[in-house]
Amino acid sequence: MPGPDSLAGFLRLVRTELDLELTDRDAETELAALPGWDSMNLLRLVTLLESGSGRRLPVPTVLAARNLREIYAVLEEAA
Amino acid sequence: MTTTTPMERLRGLRAVGELAAAYHRVPALLAELLDEAAPADRDALLGRAGRLLAGLDLDEVLHHHPATQMVTVAITGQSTVAGLVDPLTAELARHGLLLRPLIGDHGGWLHDLTDPRGQLLPERPDLSLCLLDAETVFAELPSPWRVEELAEAAERVLERLARLAAEHERLAPGLLVLNTLPLLRRHAGQLVDHASRARLGAVWREFNARLLRLTERHRSLVVLDLDPLTAATGPVEDARLACYAQVRYTAPVLAGYAREVGHLTRSLTGLTRKCLVLDLDNTLWDGVLGEDGPDGIAAADTLRGEAFGAFQRTVRQLASQGVLLAVSSKNDRGPVLETLRSHPDLLLREPDFAEVRADWLPKDGHLADIARQLGIGTDSLVFADDSPGERAQVRFGLPEVAVLPLDGEPALHGERLLADGWFDVLRLTEEDRARPEQYRLEGERHRLREDSGSHADFLHQLGVSVRIGPPEPHEYPRLVQLTQRTNQFNLTGLRLQPGDPAAVAEDAGRLLLAIRAADRFGSNGLVGALLGRHTPDGLLLENAWLSCRVLTRGIEQAVLAALLAESRAAGRPAVHARFTPTAKNHRAELFYPELGFTETARTEDGVLFRHDLECPPEPPPHVHVTLDLGWPTDAWAR
Numbered sequence: 018m019p020g021p022d023s024l025a026g027f028l029r030l031v032r033t034e035l036d037l038e039l040t041d042r043d044a045e046t047e048l049a050a051l052p053g054w055d056s057m058n059l060l061r062l063v064t065l066l067e068s069g070s071g072r073r074l075p076v077p078t079v080l081a082a083r084n085l086r087e088i089y090a091v092l093e094e095a096a
Numbered sequence: 097m098t099t100t101t102p103m104e105r106l107r108g109l110r111a112v113g114e115l116a117a118a119y120h121r122v123p124a125l126l127a128e129l130l131d132e133a134a135p136a137d138r139d140a141l142l143g144r145a146g147r148l149l150a151g152l153d154l155d156e157v158l159h160h161h162p163a164t165q166m167v168t169v170a171i172t173g174q175s176t177v178a179g180l181v182d183p184l185t186a187e188l189a190r191h192g193l194l195l196r197p198l199i200g201d202h203g204g205w206l207h208d209l210t211d212p213r214g215q216l217l218p219e220r221p222d223l224s225l226c227l228l229d230a231e232t233v234f235a236e237l238p239s240p241w242r243v244e245e246l247a248e249a250a251e252r253v254l255e256r257l258a259r260l261a262a263e264h265e266r267l268a269p270g271l272l273v274l275n276t277l278p279l280l281r282r283h284a285g286q287l288v289d290h291a292s293r294a295r296l297g298a299v300w301r302e303f304n305a306r307l308l309r310l311t312e313r314h315r316s317l318v319v320l321d322l323d324p325l326t327a328a329t330g331p332v333e334d335a336r337l338a339c340y341a342q343v344r345y346t347a348p349v350l351a352g353y354a355r356e357v358g359h360l361t362r363s364l365t366g367l368t369r370k371c372l373v374l375d376l377d378n379t380l381w382d383g384v385l386g387e388d389g390p391d392g393i394a395a396a397d398t399l400r401g402e403a404f405g406a407f408q409r410t411v412r413q414l415a416s417q418g419v420l421l422a423v424s425s426k427n428d429r430g431p432v433l434e435t436l437r438s439h440p441d442l443l444l445r446e447p448d449f450a451e452v453r454a455d456w457l458p459k460d461g462h463l464a465d466i467a468r469q470l471g472i473g474t475d476s477l478v479f480a481d482d483s484p485g486e487r488a489q490v491r492f493g494l495p496e497v498a499v500l501p502l503d504g505e506p507a508l509h510g511e512r513l514l515a516d517g518w519f520d521v522l523r524l525t526e527e528d529r530a531r532p533e534q535y536r537l538e539g540e541r542h543r544l545r546e547d548s549g550s551h552a553d554f555l556h557q558l559g560v561s562v563r564i565g566p567p568e569p570h571e572y573p574r575l576v577q578l579t580q581r582t583n584q585f586n587l588t589g590l591r592l593q594p595g596d597p598a599a600v601a602e603d604a605g606r607l608l609l610a611i612r613a614a615d616r617f618g619s620n621g622l623v624g625a626l627l628g629r630h631t632p633d634g635l636l637l638e639n640a641w642l643s644c645r646v647l648t649r650g651i652e653q654a655v656l657a658a659l660l661a662e663s664r665a666a667g668r669p670a671v672h673a674r675f676t677p678t679a680k681n682h683r684a685e686l687f688y689p690e691l692g693f694t695e696t697a698r699t700e701d702g703v704l705f706r707h708d709l710e711c712p713p714e715p716p717p718h719v720h721v722t723l724d725l726g727w728p729t730d731a732w733a734r
Contacts, residue, residue, distance in 0.1 A: 036148055057178050076336040
């Protein structure tokens with residue numbers, strides 16, 4: 018599975034792979050306020066994104082992210 | 097037919113809010129998902145299915161499927177354990193079970209599992225999982241450390257774990273599950289000299305060995321050995337997730353751990369599979385008998401033949417521990433029997449199989465026949481076949497059968513057979529080892545029945561004798577296992593836990609009796625049990641179990657008749673009994689009324705009966721009963 022190449026693609030991936038009900042506006046929503054979010058999701062995302070892109074992500078930065086847009090920014094940075 | 101994947105169907109059901117109502121279809125969907133997925137993707141897919149299922153409302157599932165067995169599992173450990181919930185949810189769902197997880201405090205395992213007023217124990221978990229890792233020992237060490245200090249720390253941790261096992265046994269009814277601690281390169285590599293590293297390795301393994309040996313002292317303790325598991329899964333941890341998020345096991349390790357716990361739970365809830373049904377051509381031997389002839393098949397001496405020979409050895413190993421074997425083959429029967437009798441390559445011979453079905457009929461029919469002949473449910477069968485078509489036919493016709501996907505690579509047959517612990521039990525008993533012999537005797541009984549004029553005639557010739565009395569301590573494991581395996585004649589669905597027989601034996605107000613049977617063909621061993629409680633109005637029978645192997649021989653009626661007669665002779669006012677319907681015990685619904693019990697109450701927990709003993713039932717004339725209650729006759733005639 019290749020890594021997402023846009024924020025919309027990233028949100029789509031999060032929606033299907035983490036089984037979350039997200040709208041496009043949820044990129045800025047505080048993670049804890051996303052419906053169905055739990056803290057394990059950040060760790061699942063790390064595994065998922067790394068196995069998808071074959072790249073290593075800076076885990077502390079992902080863990081410190083406040084919303085999905087910030088996680089996507091980490092992904093872009095690592096690209 | 098639908099072309100969507102099982103995962104898409106699960107998502108579809110969730111999207112329209114029908115997943116809880118469809119929970120009974122989930123095991124078949126997950127079986128299909130595992131069968132279709134590439135081996136490398138199985139765990140990840142199953143974990144994702146688990147996440148979806150973990151979002152279900154338990155009450156809603158139980159509302160739609162009241163007979164679903166919900167399993168309460170306390171999950172705690174040294175590190176973050178939440179990652180275990182998804183795979184465990186999926187593994188239990190594969191078996192039709194419903195997980196109710198209770199998550200402990202991060203790192204607070206000792207408190208979680210020994211505080212009777214904490215968050216976990218008051219919920220009476222069926223299982224307590226305490227996921228330990230190397231940090232359990234290393235957290236005790238100073239910096240820098242030496243091997244001697246590590247040895248002392250390991251000693252302290254072991255003492256703590258031994259106390260935990262004892263306390264948990266005292267406070268909680270369920271099993272405690274610990275695990276061996278994997279030693280990582282980032283630990284061993286901290287020592288630069290090989291002599292110290294060797295000492296570390298020895299100390300570490302002694303710790304794990306002694307941890308495993310704790311199970312010899314504590315009946316309700318299980319220690320999962322992670323070595324074979326991590327040898328198969330690869331990395332134990334991702335150092336970054338261990339460091340930043342205290343996640344010390346990778347997803348594949350947790351998936352394997354969850355799989356073992358799933359099968360452990362199966363065995364505790366009476367779902368252990370009993371019989372392995374094997375295809376022959378390209379499953380048990382190389383080649384196709386009908387096309388290649390007996391000289392053209394091999395299970396030894398050729399490169400591929402050796403692989404089949406190794407698979408036969410693995411199968412025979414399982415059979416030696418009580419797994420019944422049967423054959424389901426699309427072949428002419430004559431050549432199959434001839435081959436099983438005389439082909440020089442075969443390790444497994446005709447007498448090793450409790451049933452051989454070889455003809456051209458559909459295999460789901462074979463399996464149903466085999467189950468009927470052996471007197472077990474089709475949900476006790478595991479079916480191994482290299483042909484995708486035959487597997488699909490059985491999965492469709494009998495979705496409750498566990499189907500093992502073998503393929504064209506015989507070197508992988510053994511691994512596939514053992515990937516799931518379908519035959520796992522808590523403790524193997526002598527009865528288990530003797531089971532294949534028991535079923536051979538069963539065949540002789542069957543022939544006697546066919547030769548007898550009537551069922552009554554057959555029973556008369558069978559010469560059944562029954563001995564009832566308190567179980568000997570060495571019989572406790574067998575008794576517990578019997579209650580866990582017995583479904584049809586289990587009058588309330590209750591199953592005993594490993595510590596129960598000893599606890600009941602110590603309680604003067606309670607009663608546990610073992611039922612042992614024999615006939616002219618030999619001993620049936622321990623075949624049943626009664627659990628009771630003394631009340632001011634006489635004995636209350638809390639449950640009765642009888643193995644399906646010996647049902648319809650009048651044993652259950654003879655046991656109750658003897659017990660009622662004894663109560664009457666001792667001048668007790670009555671005998672009470674309880675029946676609680678379960679998914680499988682409907683055949684026993686009329687057991688008490690037919691013996692003259694009258695219904696006194698009907699509650700959510702089932703029906704209560706009372707027998708006033710004025711007119712005890714006539715014992716079946718063909719059964720000889722010896723009753724030894726093991727207490728002074730006036731001990732509870734209050």
